[in-house]
Amino acid sequence: MEQKYVINNCKSFKVKDVFDCGQCFRWNEQEDGSYTGIFGNNVLNVKQELVCDEYKITISGVCDGDIEEISRKYFDLDRNYETIKDSLSKIDEYLAESIKYGEGIRILNQDLWEMIISFIVSANNNIPRIKGIINRMSQKYGKKVEFRGKYYYTFPTVDELSIASKEELRELGLGFRDKYIYETTKKIKSGEVSLEKMKNENNTIKIRDELLTLSGVGPKVADCILLFSTLKRFDVFPIDVWVRRVMNDLYIHNPKENKVNKKEIEQLAKAKFGDLEGIAQQYLFYWKRQNN
């Protein structure tokens, strides 16, 4: 049974910015410009319309509970992004421009386990291929959910993915990452690394250190997990090729971009953006990646 939740006069929520800014891999644009995606056991469609100069957001779909409650949590609706953007825009003109470009970004509250696996897959990979791999993984090991005559597949749980052999994982086209997924799944399934313990830990560095013990999780992947999952840490700064590029172009000006020291970028980000560096990173990443 479909549910619906409408938000009138919605600020800081543009579907393209939210779903195409690189934080999620399971939302896809539909013919009418809306986006459909699956998270948990929920399949939702999000449609944006301009009404009297304000955005009206219509969320509808099949839900594992109350759609309003689920949406408020997942889309981070109880956080004031206007305040965040005002504060970050004052830092310098570059950040202000990137925020203007990505003004509709919200950082989603995505499942921790799904983010761990997804960002291991993302290593030295491109977004279309990452989406393909995650989709095949879900089709094979997840559960089927029907929505408007089409089938969607839930992201496999720890138990569901732990039955996959190394060979089966290889068949998904994971490349060299198959062993990372296999070993990390085993480590979490066995309880050697506890996701619940991470969720109850409030020290970001401690969680980060725990994440770094997982196979295939290095500094960048750990920071993406901390930023994009329900762990929701903004005091991290994931540095990939694009972030290195934009930080070098704007502030460092090293003629050899691939030689820029990561520590220098980290310290610069912390000094300039403070405890909002994670969100700043996302505006800069989206801006640079879309505008080359």
Add this chain to the structure above:
DNA sequence: GTCCAGGGAATCA
């Protein structure tokens, strides 16, 4: 054929 992708692990100094 070559280069690149939201990097990490292994190796070596």
Add this chain to the structure above:
DNA sequence: TGATTCCATGGA
């Protein structure tokens, strides 16, 4: 600690 190299795969 810090820098190099290798790692699968597929699209441009």
